[in-house]
Amino acid sequence: MKAATPVVSIDIVLLTILDGVLHVGLTKREREPFAGQLALPGGRFDIEKDSDEYDAAVRILREKTGVTSPYLEQLQTFAGANRDPRGWTVSIAHFAIVHAKVADTADARFTWRPVESVRTLPFDHARILQAAVTRVRTKSLYSSLPVHLMPEMFTLGQLQAAYEVLVGSPLDKRSFRRRMDELELLVEVPGAVTTGSGHRPAQQYRVKDGALGHLAVSDSNLGRKAA
Amino acid sequence: MKAATPVVSIDIVLLTILDGVLHVGLTKREREPFAGQLALPGGRFDIEKDSDEYDAAVRILREKTGVTSPYLEQLQTFAGANRDPRGWTVSIAHFAIVHAKVADTADARFTWRPVESVRTLPFDHARILQAAVTRVRTKSLYSSLPVHLMPEMFTLGQLQAAYEVLVGSPLDKRSFRRRMDELELLVEVPGAVTTGSGHRPAQQYRVKDGALGHLAVSDSNLGRKAA
DNA sequence: CTAATAGTGTCTCTTAGACACTATAAA
DNA sequence: TTTATAGTGTCTAAGAGACACTATTAG
Numbered sequence: 001m002k003a004a005t006p007v008v009s010i011d012i013v014l015l016t017i018l019d020g021v022l023h024v025g026l027t028k029r030e031r032e033p034f035a036g037q038l039a040l041p042g043g044r045f046d047i048e049k050d051s052d053e054y055d056a057a058v059r060i061l062r063e064k065t066g067v068t069s070p071y072l073e074q075l076q077t078f079a080g081a082n083r084d085p086r087g088w089t090v091s092i093a094h095f096a097i098v099h100a101k102v103a104d105t106a107d108a109r110f111t112w113r114p115v116e117s118v119r120t121l122p123f124d125h126a127r128i129l130q131a132a133v134t135r136v137r138t139k140s141l142y143s144s145l146p147v148h149l150m151p152e153m154f155t156l157g158q159l160q161a162a163y164e165v166l167v168g169s170p171l172d173k174r175s176f177r178r179r180m181d182e183l184e185l186l187v188e189v190p191g192a193v194t195t196g197s198g199h200r201p202a203q204q205y206r207v208k209d210g211a212l213g214h215l216a217v218s219d220s221n222l223g224r225k226a227a
Numbered sequence: 228m229k230a231a232t233p234v235v236s237i238d239i240v241l242l243t244i245l246d247g248v249l250h251v252g253l254t255k256r257e258r259e260p261f262a263g264q265l266a267l268p269g270g271r272f273d274i275e276k277d278s279d280e281y282d283a284a285v286r287i288l289r290e291k292t293g294v295t296s297p298y299l300e301q302l303q304t305f306a307g308a309n310r311d312p313r314g315w316t317v318s319i320a321h322f323a324i325v326h327a328k329v330a331d332t333a334d335a336r337f338t339w340r341p342v343e344s345v346r347t348l349p350f351d352h353a354r355i356l357q358a359a360v361t362r363v364r365t366k367s368l369y370s371s372l373p374v375h376l377m378p379e380m381f382t383l384g385q386l387q388a389a390y391e392v393l394v395g396s397p398l399d400k401r402s403f404r405r406r407m408d409e410l411e412l413l414v415e416v417p418g419a420v421t422t423g424s425g426h427r428p429a430q431q432y433r434v435k436d437g438a439l440g441h442l443a444v445s446d447s448n449l450g451r452k453a454a
Numbered sequence: 455c456t457a458a459t460a461g462t463g464t465c466t467c468t469t470a471g472a473c474a475c476t477a478t479a480a481a
Numbered sequence: 482t483t484t485a486t487a488g489t490g491t492c493t494a495a496g497a498g499a500c501a502c503t504a505t506t507a508g
Contacts, residue, residue, distance in 0.1 A: 005234050006272060008306075008317055045233060045306070047315040052307035077304045077319050079235075079272070080279035088274040090235055090317070092304050157486070174489075175471060199485040200478035384459070401462075402498060426458040427505035 006079070006088040010057050011042035011125065013075065013095040013132035014065060016102075016112070017149050017165050023112040024129060026121075027064055033085050034122035038111060040129065041065055042091070057094045066107040069096035071148040075132055083124040091123075095132040097148045140166040144185055147207055153189055155202035156180065185211050233306070233315040237284050238269035238352065240302065240322040240359035241292060243329075243339065244376050244392050250339040251356060253348075254291055260312050261349035265338060267356065268292055269318070284321045293334040296323035298375040302359055310351040318350075322359040324375045367393040371412055374434055380416055382429035383407065412438050 014025035026038040041064035043056075050056035053074065062068055072094055079090040115133055120126060139145045146162045160176050180186060185208055192204040241252035253265040268291035270283075277283035280301065289295055299321055306317040342360055347353060366372045367390060376389045387403050407413060412435055419431040 005232065006274060007232050008235055045315065047233060047308065050307075051309070053304060053317070056306070074303060076301060077280060079283070079319065080277075081274065082278070088272065090280070090319070092306065092317075155487085172471065172473085173487090174473085177488080178470090194487095196480080197486075198480040200487045202487055382460085399498065399500085400460090401500085404461080405497090421460095423507075424459075425507040427460045429460055 006090050007044075007084075007086075008090045008092065009042050009044050010053065010060050011040045011091045011093050011128060012057060012061050012064075012072075013040060013093065013129055014061065014067065014069070014098065015095065015115075015132070015136060016098050016100055017162055018100055018112055020161065020165060022115045022133070022165055024115050024118060025065060025067075026111050026113055026118075027109055028111070029122065037122050038113070039122045040125045041110075053092055057092075057096075061094075061096055064107075065110050066105060067096075067098055067102060069098045069102070071098075071145070072096040075128070075135060078124055078128060091128070093128045093131070095136065097136070097145070099149050099151045101151050137166055137168065144183060147185065150207075153192060153204040153206050155194060155204055157202055159205075184208070233317050234271075234311075234313075235317040235319065236269050236271050237280065237287050238267045238318045238320050238355060239284060239288050239291075239299075240267060240320065240356055241288065241294065241296070241325065242322065242342075242359070242363060243325050243327055244389055245327055245339055247388065247392060249342045249360070249392055251342050251345060252292060252294075253338050253340055253345075254336055255338070256349065264349050265340070266349045267352045268337075280319055284319075284323075288321075288323060291334075292337050293332060294323075294325055294329055296325045296329070298325075298372070299323040302355070302362060305351055305355060318355070320355045320358070322362065324363070324372070326376050326378045328378050364393055364395065371410060374412065377434075380419060380431040380433050382421055382431055384429055386432075411435070 016023050016025070025041065027041045029035050029037050029039050041061065043060040043064060045053075045056050046059070050059060054072070057072055057074075058068075061072065073096075075093040075095050077090060077092045079088075081088050083089055083091070115129070118126070118129065121129065136145065140163060146166050147159065149162045149166075150159055156177060159180070160171055160173065163176070164171055186205040187208050189204045189206055193201040194204065195201050243250050243252070252268065254268045256262050256264050256266050268288065270287040270291060272280075272283050273286070277286060281299070284299055284301075285295075288299065300323075302320040302322050304317065304319045306315075308315050310316055310318070342356070345353070345356065348356065363372065373389045373393050374386065376393075377386060383404060386407070387398055387400065390403070391398055413432040414435050416431045416433050420428040421431065422428050
């Protein structure tokens with residue numbers, strides 16, 4: 001343990017919504033410490049392959065989970081002597097968001113767990129998860145981040161449901177639609193309408209070309225109902 | 228160059244306001260590469276002394292600059308193959324804010340430069356500086372971050388001037404004062420009044436006990452005048 | 455008296471939140 | 482006909498921005 005420089009790794013908090021509940025993707029650890037336990041997917045830099053930390057995060061996410069996320073962002077770096085029993089370590093934490101369809105394609109090694117049901121995790125992964133969830137909830141209040149939870153086509157009702165899961169409270173339907181309209185982020189898919197649902201069909205939307213990648217931001221409170 | 232794990236360091240963007248202009252603190256590099264050039268102060272972890280990355284940043288800031296900042300925050304981690312000619316490196320960037328009086332106490336090795344006049348810096352330090360300035364400006368719009376640029380006692384006029392430097396545009400005096408009032412962050416210092424200034428004296432204020440350390444946040448736009 | 459900053463209220467406009475009914479399809 | 486969701490307009494209240502004058506001190 002006399003390495004002059006600590007070991008650096010990347011850990012990824014992968015989030016999605018399944019059955020209306022926020023889930024986090026976990027992998028079973030193959031090695032000690034904590035072998036066999038569920039933990040955040042992570043890995044080391046490959047200084048041959050990775051040109052920067054974003055590259056590395058994309059590669060690690062793909063290799064460990066089979067998922068390619070359209071939304072991947074650096075969260076925060078956690079470093080210290082007490083987070084890993086092997087000694088001083090550094091973790092550059094990221095978070096990623098995928099929609100349920102992509103979530104289904106994840107590896108078998110991979111498990112989705114409702115965020116609320118995850119009590120303990122190895123290392124300081126519970127703290128990292130906590131930080132990621134807080135960040136996602138906060139960003140959902142003032143940005144279009146939740147559209148990344150949507151498949152290519154979706155209805156406004158589905159999108160509102162995603163916002164509600166992330167924000168954690170019900171939103172006013174008309175205020176929500178007004179806001180989405182003002183963001184000018186979505187376009188109707190002509191003729192595409194949900195069907196076979198036993199009620200009035202809904203117009204489907206997709207994200208405007210080029211509008212994804214940078215988040216649309218607004219000052220609004222999304223028509224969140226008061227407590 | 229075959230280290231399996233990259234070298235990790237901490238770099239710090241230290242900011243203050245001197246003569247009404249935002250300045251960054253730079254140190255002359257003693258070693259290659261870029262020996263003799265001005266760069267952001269930085270250093271390596273000391274896994275004996277530092278218990279986490281915040282600890283390390285505090286220590287490095289103190290050792291390299293002689294400054295102890297009441298405000299120090301992790302900014303972002305920059306990693307990659309092309310940021311340092313020696314190979315793959317990782318820098319956990321932080322930013323710190325001090326008021327002008329503290330700035331004066333900095334080491335002789337240490338130089339303050341107007342942010343706008345800094346064109347090039349070694350490594351990717353120009354990019355790190357850019358990111359820090361952007362973060363500080365953004366946070367100034369909706370939080371009380373600029374009070375950390377103030378000495379213990381200060382007038383509302385001085386505080387407004389600091390906000391204006393960070394935000395980059397003039398603020399409406401009455402809207403600004405109303406906002407400060409609503410934040411309930413400041414208290415008058417009884418009897419303390421500026422004097423000898425050739426004009427009406429001003430009430431001095433200090434930050435309320437315990438109110439520092441977490442930023443007061445508001446949704447307002449600070450009475451910023453429209454462009 | 456002049457110069458320079460401190461300090462103080464009100465109006466208006468924008469924006470967010472609250473609210474209820476009709477429309478449409480499947481069973 | 483029932484059930485379930487889609488879709489649509491307006492009012493109101495709160496908050497932010499804009500605005501002009503008096504007060505006080507040093508020189």
